[in-house]
Amino acid sequence: MxxxxxxxxxxxxxxxxxxxxxxxxxxxxxxxxxxxxxxxxxxxxxxxxxxxxxxxxxxxxxxxxxxxxxxxxxxxxxxxxxxxxxxxxxxxxxxxxxxxxxxxxxxxxxxxxxxxxxxxxxxxxxxxxxxxxxxxxxxxxxxxxxxxxxxxxxxxxxxxxxxxxxxxxxxxxxxxxxxxxxxxxxxxxxxxxxxxxxxxxxxxxxxxxxxxxxxxxxxxxxxxxxxxxxxxxxxVFLDGIQVDLGVATPDDCALTVLATVLARPAPDRVVLDCGSKTLSSDAGRAGAAQTGLGRFQDRPELRIARLSEEHAIVPVPASAPYQVGDRVRVLPNHACATVNLHERLVIVDGSRVVQEWPIQARGCVT
Ligand SMILES: Cc1ncc(COP(=O)(O)O)c(C=O)c1O
CATH class of the missing domain: 3.20.20.10 (Alanine racemase)
Incomplete structure (x- = not known):
């Protein structure tokens, strides 16, 4: 894991x-x-x-x-x-x-x-x-x-x-x-x-x-x-929107959401624990139907098709190996909107956690 x-x-x-x-x-x-x-x-x-x-x-x-x-x-x-x-x-x-x-x-x-x-x-x-x-x-x-x-x-x-x-x-x-x-x-x-x-x-x-x-x-x-x-x-982060715009490559993107596979209710569907409360509902440049609501970092062709508050629903090929409990890193469409929903940034170096930074100005809407 x-x-x-x-x-x-x-x-x-x-x-x-x-x-x-x-x-x-x-x-x-x-x-x-x-x-x-x-x-x-x-x-x-x-x-x-x-x-x-x-x-x-x-x-x-x-x-x-x-x-x-x-x-x-x-x-x-x-x-x-x-x-x-x-x-x-x-x-x-x-x-x-x-x-x-x-x-x-x-x-x-x-x-x-x-x-x-x-x-x-x-x-x-x-x-x-x-x-x-x-x-x-x-x-x-x-x-x-x-x-x-x-x-x-x-x-x-x-x-x-x-x-x-x-x-x-x-x-x-x-x-x-x-x-x-x-x-x-x-x-x-x-x-x-x-x-x-x-x-x-x-x-x-x-x-x-x-x-x-x-x-x-x-x-x-x-x-x-x-x-x-x-x-x-x-x-500083870059994200799915910048990749789609041609301003960044997926390898430039520094911020991901670590999510867990909650369910595999059908061979062609994976459900993650990162819903709209985690990612935001930002539909990207061309709209959710075209770009999805977030993409797997290591398999960017796998896109989130639907979000409810706590769930991300991802169509996958039946051969995709994901099982309940697996961890997936999701590249958000819009990093700024995603960050606003969280309390901390976990700084990692590969698979090692280096430190945490509080997101002190989250939710500052006034
Ligand atoms: C007034 C203003 N300046 C600068 C920026 C930074 O733009 P970007 O996030 O594309 O770098 C924004 C973003 O919304 C903005 O509204």
């Missing part, structure tokens, strides 16, 4: 693959002369964040105010919250919890600007603000180029606020249907944001930071002259 001391389901993190992924990205950022500010919502682990900083990350990105709190409490001193925060209670709380740390926030609406300015006006030091720009994802952010000027100017003239730069995330790269399309999206991510920064500077506004980033686009966006910072997150 593999990892006999571990109760399943649990998350395994292959140390050598993690280290390789971390080093590759750190080296890439160094080569492109851009700051690496990884997104920590992927792993939610101060231990892993510390390792990224040892390898050269300038600080981190978080998605939510409550995630920021976890990393601030863990002693990190340079964070960006890359989702707009507009709740006045959360704003007031962050202005206190930041202490002496550097905590930049995202603004993409006039109301968001006004709320941050009202709260920050009486603080003893300004709040650093990044203006969010939408380069095609169609989520949040102002339009790129000169259209970004009015809000940028309003931020820079607001009491309590200091405009630090512009930020975008080309999440539409995940829908690219070819490597060429992905490259085009990555290049445009950098170029549209650099153009926007140029407009701001031409209007006399300061714009030192030009921040792009997603794992699928970072190879291209980071090379656009004028980009100063990249924020990939998923690269």
């Amino acid at each position: 593999r990892f006999p001391d571990l109760e399943t389901p649990c998350l395994l993190l292959e140390q050598s693959r993690l280290e390789r992924n971390l080093s590759r990205m750190a080296e890439h950022a160094r080569t492109c002369s851009v700051d690496l500010r990884p997104h920590w919502k992927t792993h939610k682990s101060p231990d892993l964040a510390r390792r990224q900083c040892e390898l050269g990350a300038v600080g981190g990105t978080v998605a939510k105010g409550s995630e920021a709190d976890v990393f601030l409490r863990a002693g990190f001193e340079d964070l960006v919250i890359a989702t707009p925060v507009v709740d006045p209670r959360r704003i007031a709380h962050l202005l206190t919890s930041r202490g002496g740390a550097r905590l930049a926030v995202l603004v993409e609406s006039e109301e968001g600007r006004a709320r941050w300015s009202r709260a920050a006006a009486t603080c003893d030091r300004p709040v650093e603000v990044l203006l969010e720009v939408d380069v095609g994802m169609g989520r949040t952010g102002v339009a790129p180029g000169a259209a970004a000027l009015p809000l940028a100017r309003a931020i820079s003239e607001s009491p309590g606020l200091e405009l630090r730069g512009v930020l975008t995330h080309a999440g539409h790269g995940y829908s690219a249907s070819s490597a060429e399309e992905l490259e085009t999206i990555g290049r445009a991510e950098g170029e549209l944001l650099v153009d926007t920064a140029r407009e701001l500077r031409a209007a006399g506004l300061a714009c030192p930071v030009v921040s792009v980033g997603s794992t699928p686009t970072v190879a291209l966006s980071s090379k656009v002259p004028g980009v100063t910072e990249v924020r990939p997150g998923n690269y």
